[in-house]
Amino acid sequence: MASTSDIRNGLCIRYNHDIFKIIEFLHVKPGKGPAFVRTKLKSVTTGKVIDNTFSAGHKLDDVRVETHKFQFLYNEGDTYHFMNTEDYSQIELQKTVLDSPDLMKEGEVVTVLINSEDAMPLSVDMPASVILEVTHTEPGVKGNTATNATKPATVETGATVNVPLFINEGDKIKVETAKGTYKERIKE
8 A cells, every 4th residue: 555655657556446657746735735745657458548636644555566578579450569579568558548649660679567467558658759750841941940930840640740851851860758748959
């Protein structure tokens, strides 16, 4: 059993007959009244995100998880195939379990949380950022840089990311996986 003081991003808990992963939390101590924790929970079975508030000291039924490194092999429609980098066993996961499947390229190594009790994969944690090549973008218009102007660019995985005007086709860019936003251009 865990309590609200143990809440952190990535913690998996059993709540409302389902397993949820905490993706965001905020401890709130108002001027009057008891303290509480405002959380965003993502269901590991359906991918649905809900908001919930726990009062301070509330007991949570945490799920023991193991983390393993898996390499993304390929996808068939909504089914994604991964291989364990230690024992080379393969697993299949549905697209709903993945946080940002459109930013995952073949060969990417991700962390998979696995329930210790029944060995079921719960969720996939992407690296903080990925490096992707821009496959299509419109050329930037000279003189249009008075503000932080951006344009849409398609990367090698098929995802669309807003990038600054100086990014061209063939450039490699670093994309933050949590928000799907451009971070920087990679020079070779």
